[in-house]
Amino acid sequence: MDLEILDLTNEEDYPEDLIEQTKLLTSASDEIESLIGNVNDFFKEFSEYSKVRNNEEKKILKEFERYCSHLNEYIDHIHVEITALVDVLKESEKQQLESQKTINELRHEVELQKKQNAEMKEKYEEQLKMTNDIKEQLEIQKTENSALKEKYDQLDEETNVSLTYTAVIGSVLSKMLWKTSKNPQAIQTYIETGSMNQFLNLVNKTISSFDETYKDGLPDVDTYEFQFILSLLGICINIMAQTVGREFVLERVTGQNLFRNVISYMGGIPMPSVGGPLLKRMIIMMLYNLTFTKQGSFLIESLENSVDNIINCFNAHHTAEIQSIAVSLISQLLKDSQTNDFCLKVRQKLSQNEDDFKMLMNTADSTTKEICTQLINQIRELNDVISFD
Structure with missing residues (x-):
């Protein structure tokens, strides 16, 4: 097996x-x-x-x-x-x-x-x-x-x-300079020493810096920063009030750039606000003083948004003083203007702000009413079709 x-x-x-x-x-x-x-x-x-x-x-x-x-x-x-x-x-x-x-x-x-x-x-x-x-x-x-x-x-x-x-x-010195700038001889001294051009540059840059820093809200009027910018604008007003000062500003690129910046900044100032009326009052006075010469009116006329920003001052958010200066400024610009385009621009903007203008006519003092009437007559002379009756 x-x-x-x-x-x-x-x-x-x-x-x-x-x-x-x-x-x-x-x-x-x-x-x-x-x-x-x-x-x-x-x-x-x-x-x-x-x-x-x-x-x-x-x-x-x-x-x-x-x-x-x-x-x-x-x-x-x-x-x-x-x-x-x-x-x-x-x-x-x-x-x-x-x-x-x-x-x-x-x-x-x-x-x-x-x-x-x-x-x-x-x-x-x-x-x-x-x-x-x-x-x-x-x-x-x-x-x-x-x-x-x-x-x-x-x-x-x-x-x-x-x-x-x-x-x-800056606040202290600018206040001191503000007071001395009322003297015509002081303005002449600034120009002769070459300080004026530097000053215009300083104001221009300071306004831009102030706008950038406080774009979300203005500081209190008692702060040194606000007093500083206010003093600089006051000095500019005094410079524009003097013939020699106006001529210097209008002949310099720095002066033209300053007013271009001022017009732009003016449109962004919050109204109503604390401090806003003060700043607008200073700026509108600067512009008004510039119209003492036709060359100044021509400069304002040429600046972008100048008409819009000035006529916007007619509304009730602004003080009676600002409204009165703004009406006087537009009236003076129309007198000096040599272009139909500018007159048309004013008519169109007044048409858009007709209610504000009517309210201003009803609430303003006699002097402002007289200026408003003068403005209406100017517009009618320009064959304006807007009725303010």
């Missing part, structure tokens, strides 16, 4: 119970083979004795033959059982190999995962180091920022002190 049992060359590849069963089967197979060999040898020898004719011996031999036949059947049965068991062992071996393959694959995946985990750990440690470095840099930056903030606060405080000091000095 030739059995194909497991190859146990590499015992470590199989479970211990499977190895033990295989060894037992191998041993049993060897024993059975030996037993079958002995039986066959016995039958050969027994065939020599089968020639006995004694009935008693024949009976014994017959019984022995029957026993041997049963033994052969039993051996065949064992052989079948062993063969079946071997098949089971082979199937078990197949499953074991598949399991071992799965285990090997899992081991490979585990090793791969370990490798990936190691790489991830290495990357994490690098990232952690970078994070710590960044934290360290942030702490350094915080320290530096704190020092810079402290320095900034110190400089800001010093700047505020300096600005306040400058505003105080």
Whole structure:
């Protein structure tokens, strides 16, 4: 009987119970083979004795033959059982190999995962180091920022002190200069010493800076900043009131730029507001003084939005003084104007502000009413079609 049992060359590849069963089967197979060999040898020898004719011996031999036949059947049965068991062992071996393959694959995946985990750990440690470095840099930056903030606060405080000091000095000096500028000789001195052009530049830049700083709301009228700008405008009024001053301003680009800036700033002054009427009054007086010469009227006429910003002063948000000066200014500009376009512009703007003009006519004092009537007559002389009755 030739059995194909497991190859146990590499015992470590199989479970211990499977190895033990295989060894037992191998041993049993060897024993059975030996037993079958002995039986066959016995039958050969027994065939020599089968020639006995004694009935008693024949009976014994017959019984022995029957026993041997049963033994052969039993051996065949064992052989079948062993063969079946071997098949089971082979199937078990197949499953074991598949399991071992799965285990090997899992081991490979585990090793791969370990490798990936190691790489991830290495990357994490690098990232952690970078994070710590960044934290360290942030702490350094915080320290530096704190020092810079402290320095900034110190400089800001010093700047505020300096600005306040400058505003105080500017306010005081400009008030003093405002008073002296009423003297015609003082204006002449400014021009002769070359200070006038510098002053006009200073006023122009100061107005731009003031507008940018307080575009969201004017400061209180008692502040040094407001008093400073007010004094500068007052000085300009006095300069425009003097013939020599007007001529200098009109002949210089700095003077023309100043009035261009003043007209633009005038339109943005919030009304009604605290301080707004004061600033508009000063500006409208500057413009009015400039019209004492036709060249001054021509300059105002040429400036963008001049008519709109002046006629807007007719509305009830402005003081009676501002309204009166504005009406007088428009009237004077119409007298001096030499272009139909300007007259048309005035008529169109008055038409848009007709309600404001009517209210002004009804509420103004006698002097202002007289000027309004004069303006209406001027417009009618220009064949205006607007009715103010």
